[in-house]
Amino acid sequence: MFKVLVLLLSINTLYAQEFFDADFIKKVTTLRDKALTDSTAYDITESLTTEVGPRLGGSKGDARAVKWAVAKFNELGFDKVWTEPVTFPKWVRGVETAQIIAPFPHEIKITALGGSLSTPKRGLKGEIVHFKTIEDLKNADASLVKGKITFISNRMERYKNGKGYGMANGARYMAAKYTADKGGIGAIIRSIGTDSNRDPHTGGMKSVNFNQETGEITLLKKGEVVPAGAISNPDADLLVNVLKRGKPVIFKYTLGSHWDGQYTSQNVIGEITGREKPEEVVIIGGHLDSWDLATGAIDDASGCGITMAVAKLIKDAGIKPYRTIRVVLWANEENGLHGARAYGKAHVDELNKHIIGAESDFGASPIYQFKSNVSDQALPVIAQMAELLTPIGVTYVGNNARSGADISPLLKAGMATMQLSQDGTNYFDLHHTQDDTMDKIVPEEIAQNTAAWIVFVALAAEYKGDFGFDLYKKQ
């Protein structure tokens, strides 16, 4: 890590002055420092969570959020504000109850996984078959599973960079499918989360087939998947303790979740127009939708707040950028990445005008490191960013960035990217639960996020070269 920085700083000494004049760097530095105590991102996040609240794709909250976003972009003084339609199958949650029936009766906190089909109205009752991991279920003999409710008990581990999530969430994604394949009748999993609250974590599961060529979506039917829910961590511990007694454990749960036709939401977009190359775009943003269990403060009102604040503060500082800064508030990320897909399709002929992009979708804890994914020629610009980011606690760690889910179609098309990594130690305590609320956002921390993003966005939008294209394939 140190070596990389030294290399970058040497490159920087040689070349950086070619790209930016001293007055511009001074302006950005001043703005960065001002942003450290600025409340714009916090206020936007508070506004979205307080005035709109939960906003699952297709819900009334979704429609309110789109209205809110258009009004907020205008209020913040963006040069252009518009929406682009995003159509997707609408999924609604409904009733959620669960009980251990025998050998000891217990009420269990459950939440449907996103895309789950409903159980029968009076509930689904069966004996539990317990697997420690999704691999154990995958490899199990079908005779063990047939007619039963599967339960996967593996626990997500806590890491600063959040990597425990990827290690654990296969259970959430595949349990219902594997269970159906083996003749099981239902699937419950331990919540994918690091907390010990009785607040289960929702999140998407495999519930559709997606045709990569046509973009067509086919919903999986009963028999192809089973109704699936996550139970809270303490309830999973309880169920494990009950199972230890060695008696048959009878479980019952009722989920009202189901698909309910098509819905058209909107990606909401605001721009600070470039002074020389308005058609060339630095694309940033967060996703406007949230799960329905809470007001979605860290996932992802804060990402919307940070990136809207960055563009507004750059404009207000009188930094008219060379290129356009485009802030996209993505529709329905949570339940299928539909906003991102629609954007990719709508802008297919101008993907190479997206010079570099990033998403903020990991809360608002302090940013502690950043990565790039740019051509070697652009590394001196990254070095200049590193020089401005180091003083606010952000270390450069390499040219191998990935970014938020909504950017992934653009990355696949070859766009350069930046990854500004927040401390994710506590993120998965709250992620996709009823506890993802505004009180979790610390004003000083979200301001530090804004300051870091200002450095990236201001320099990226001012740099007159490109950051490379077709970078995805090189990784």
Place this chain on the structure above:
Amino acid sequence: MFKVLVLLLSINTLYAQEFFDADFIKKVTTLRDKALTDSTAYDITESLTTEVGPRLGGSKGDARAVKWAVAKFNELGFDKVWTEPVTFPKWVRGVETAQIIAPFPHEIKITALGGSLSTPKRGLKGEIVHFKTIEDLKNADASLVKGKITFISNRMERYKNGKGYGMANGARYMAAKYTADKGGIGAIIRSIGTDSNRDPHTGGMKSVNFNQETGEITLLKKGEVVPAGAISNPDADLLVNVLKRGKPVIFKYTLGSHWDGQYTSQNVIGEITGREKPEEVVIIGGHLDSWDLATGAIDDASGCGITMAVAKLIKDAGIKPYRTIRVVLWANEENGLHGARAYGKAHVDELNKHIIGAESDFGASPIYQFKSNVSDQALPVIAQMAELLTPIGVTYVGNNARSGADISPLLKAGMATMQLSQDGTNYFDLHHTQDDTMDKIVPEEIAQNTAAWIVFVALAAEYKGDFGFDLYKKQ
């Protein structure tokens, strides 16, 4: 604090050998050390939470808990096991929903306060009038409150000794009464708790009049109190943020809670009979009931587990005590202290045979200090306890103990007591919520509790003098 200990240790040097022979002290020391890795208390706590679960006074869980306790005392090898009836008005919870209706719709997590009357079936709707503290409501002009729903927003503070609870819970206890007195229609409070989960904290409110002389209980009626609930901390923050907009805030909530006749539960009692003075009693225990929102691990399965384990381990170690060790698992502490009252009444003629007593009702985090309330003559015994408790991290801090609620009638009658204080830093994150579950109990910590209690109980039951009586009035 240091001075007190030095004083005690000097007294000890002079007198302690008079009370206990060296062989006895050696036995206790060995047992203390063995207890530090013993799982008996943990296992009992796990058994009660897993096999019984929630056990609100008067519920099916209450009846199951009484059965469980009798069986467990017998299984553990207690010399005598019996139950004593405890009759009380039965309160049941029912449906609980709440919403901010305007200016922004939000679902709110609410739970009824213990003893609350129900709202109308379709809910209670009204404008919020906001008070920062219960004193502000108490002092408010009735015209401000009339026809409205009061909301008290003060937040409980976190302290190691839990003193923030006493500072905050007046709001819970009195809000419904004060609101009714001023013509309000409903009362909601910020949960009395230190967490930031959307899991509201229940707990008793003033809902009855208690005649001290006759012991008669009269339920408060509609008009004397209003339906009252606690909303979660994040929801209280949200409501405060909504109120900041300065528009009228319309709130609606539905509580199905109500009184439902009389119920007779049981104090469940187990004894290790004294070898010389079986009629003289060292009384310890925890309360068997719990709130209904969770399995009540820290409140108070762990108190039952610790004190049952202490008596069992003393017996198993071959320490046949001079006096009787009586473990009482108290009925319905949470919703009116009914078990404690019934015991006081049933044993009114033998209160002075209760030589010393204590309750464990503050979770199972490590015990870090202890206090006594004994006569000066008995201080050398306390000094001997201090000598054995210091090596396991428990410091003596003075002769001004109070103990758990269930002991309070005995203390009022003059009984000596000990207070073994657990670290309460995190206790009120969980207290009276759905999160009070077994996964919160750390095996090493509950074992340290057991070890500390063994020192107290073994020495108190062996000491041939008394600890003083009529001590309450001296404090």
